Amino acid sequence: MRMKVKEIAEIINGKILGDENIIITGVSGIKEAKEGDLTFIANKKYKNLLYTTKASAIIVGYDIVNSVKATLIQVENPSLAFAKIMSIVGPEPITFPSGIHPTAIIGKNVSLGKDVSIQPYAIIEDHVKIGDRTVIGACVYIGHYTEIGFDCLIYPQVVIRERIKIGNRVIIHPGTVIGGDGFGFATVKGVHHKIPQIGTVEIGNDVEIGSNVTIDRARFDKTYIGNGVKIDNLVQIAHNVYIGDNTIIVAQVGISGSTIIGKNVIIAGQAGIIGHITVGDNSVIGGKAGVTKNVPPNSYVTGFPAREKWEDMRFQAYTRKLPELIETVKSLEERIKQLEEKIKEKDGEKVAKND
Amino acid sequence: MRMKVKEIAEIINGKILGDENIIITGVSGIKEAKEGDLTFIANKKYKNLLYTTKASAIIVGYDIVNSVKATLIQVENPSLAFAKIMSIVGPEPITFPSGIHPTAIIGKNVSLGKDVSIQPYAIIEDHVKIGDRTVIGACVYIGHYTEIGFDCLIYPQVVIRERIKIGNRVIIHPGTVIGGDGFGFATVKGVHHKIPQIGTVEIGNDVEIGSNVTIDRARFDKTYIGNGVKIDNLVQIAHNVYIGDNTIIVAQVGISGSTIIGKNVIIAGQAGIIGHITVGDNSVIGGKAGVTKNVPPNSYVTGFPAREKWEDMRFQAYTRKLPELIETVKSLEERIKQLEEKIKEKDGEKVAKND
């Protein structure tokens, strides 16, 4: 790349603080940046790096006005602005030309939209519908009667079983399995009998699902993933779970059966949520939290068993005081002993006096 | 569907409380049920829903005799009975016709049973044996010398490496890997040398294994999964682990090398068990528990480090008392101070008197 700061600022509608004629020749993170690079700060944690970075220009929020060597470009959302520049100057994205590869296997009564791309060794079973411009990656398996919307990108080796519904502009990363049987057994005299999982999975629009995720089909009715939901790698979503719009689920989270997650919830990495409960809208579940009961809307819960964050932190603070507390109690015990002895002494004196 | 309650009760051998002539037109969960639906209650947690559900008939246990609007059908095991009805009225299950797809690659000396189904792009290496009516899904890889029993269902993109033995009626969901190398290294002067994992994996009859599970092959001898074991998604089972019959392992559990799990054990989601220990028969390991030492039979352990559930709960209760305890100790300290001062005063008086 070779652009002036001025040109960059125009693209992202930014305000320049510093020399607008500096030539930018690359983009990178603020720590790794070298002379000629454009970088950005979204996380205040890195604010000190403004003074040490070798970057020649830095995209920042309007709150940052520090006088530094680099030219600053102020914008409303530095992450988004930087992303825009990256998509312009970054390596050309890999695209998959439309058309059906001759090795792809297409079943009967399959409906394919305009400009669909079906990559090598993909297997599309009977009665599947795929929308316009959707890409089905290599070795992907799409089960019978499944419907996928338009402008979706299904990466290699995804398995989507039968009767699943997937919206538009959905991205599914490699190795993910949608619609495996829910984990349900009826145990009679120690033997576990499989309960048929005749429901399905329904996924809204603009959903992104990471690699090696598992989303099970419902026992009946459906497992539901709302519009705009973003799911990271290795997440487990059990049967009949409902996830509201725009919720974010970080890697290795597990959500047990029939639990309802509200809208705009954030579930941090490795958290686990038991079955048959409700997590209210706009709540945040901390990393590694174990949620064992309903969470009201707008909550922030952490720890295991999960409780309100302030309560969990207070608890953490109290436990840190335990050693001191034990010492205090020991010394109090000693002081009480001395008091008791003194009182006894006095009683002795008194008795002596009264004699 | 369109069946009278009477007909349904006959199929599941149930006792009717209410109108036996009501027409059932669908099945669903008790919360989502609408008029004309059949539903069920297996979990007492939902007992209150008896009064609010719109379902027209409800399969219940013999302990439920409530007088409600819907007709009740009493049976011994509501889950199982409902499952039976679902399998009759549910969507026709997807089946895979027997035969070898022309794109499947079959090695030398492969023995295939009667009516085996080998789906597109499946790869069966040399010397493999597959039993009658077993289905090998699309893109499945079966390594050399592996033996799979009859009536198994191996979903797309499963990898089963060489020399594995799998019993009859085993279901393996997509993306699962059986027989990857155990994780073992000998470290000499900071360099980790791979220890060959020349053992295998043996899986009993009637086992079900979820999606994206990993079960490693043994260092020598075998990793063993007993008859009737049910394993949920994203579970990790390390080399030389032994799992007894009918044990249930919920999603995202990890079991470290050489650990022995007894029969009829339940291991809840995200629990972890260290290596080289034994978990006794009929034990329950709570969700997210971290088991660091042997667990006797018939135990119920929770928490991390895991201990008996009652002990863990008592501990939880005690920690909840910590804030109060700290306040109490503070006030005791104050009272002791006052006592000490009073005693000193008296000593003063006494001294004064004696003067």
Add this chain to the structure above:
Amino acid sequence: MRMKVKEIAEIINGKILGDENIIITGVSGIKEAKEGDLTFIANKKYKNLLYTTKASAIIVGYDIVNSVKATLIQVENPSLAFAKIMSIVGPEPITFPSGIHPTAIIGKNVSLGKDVSIQPYAIIEDHVKIGDRTVIGACVYIGHYTEIGFDCLIYPQVVIRERIKIGNRVIIHPGTVIGGDGFGFATVKGVHHKIPQIGTVEIGNDVEIGSNVTIDRARFDKTYIGNGVKIDNLVQIAHNVYIGDNTIIVAQVGISGSTIIGKNVIIAGQAGIIGHITVGDNSVIGGKAGVTKNVPPNSYVTGFPAREKWEDMRFQAYTRKLPELIETVKSLEERIKQLEEKIKEKDGEKVAKND
């Protein structure tokens, strides 16, 4: 197998304590060993088994001189020595002959080294480079411009996306995904906009990666896995993570974005590490630990939030004392009450006297 102890000792350069002419007919673990077997002890935990094992010969360290029925073979590293014998007497390893299977799909401008093996249904996109003797397993997908070194073994159904660099002698187990998009979104008015992940993944030499692992590509620059790193199954490594040489990461660990892990670190199973922190060289992270802040070199941290192990253990010990502490405080309260009453009594006496 059929070898004399003498012959075995020669191969591993061991010192014999006992009968050197015993015939060995098999190898196994010390618990499962039967007469005629060779076994070993690496973990002192099993030292007692020296007396009960039925093995005829045991490879041990120089520190073990016990007089037992079996012949001992002393070596410096029993694990490594036993591994050497196993690789000689174990089942012949499965090998994949060099050559390109006719069903493999090779893109344009692909550079293949000498004696490369490309297995059935592998898909190699344009501009890929693969080094000498590397095996690309069945159904593996290698994205555009990716480079893989020599003597690598990529198991079936691995996905390696575009522009990834992988060193020499790297082993990747089935189902693993290298180079999925990092999980990054810029949220504007509740809508999560995808941040392009234009970076890559770079993996050093002699790395081993387990089954169903996910290693995300960087936002920019690269996610880095150093030389000699060993990664177990179902591990999540987020975008822009840096992992130093010879670090070991056990199953189901999750490492969040931009975190730096030093050299020779051990991260035990199910641990989680938040983003944007540094874990120093030679540190150990305990199983299930949740690391929330920087860890200095040579640390051993455990628990959640993770702290120094001794501190965590002290904390565990203190919490075990909680029930007793609560009892103590109760009894102190009682004693203080009695003291207060006695003092009051005396005051009463005094007042009475002074009346």
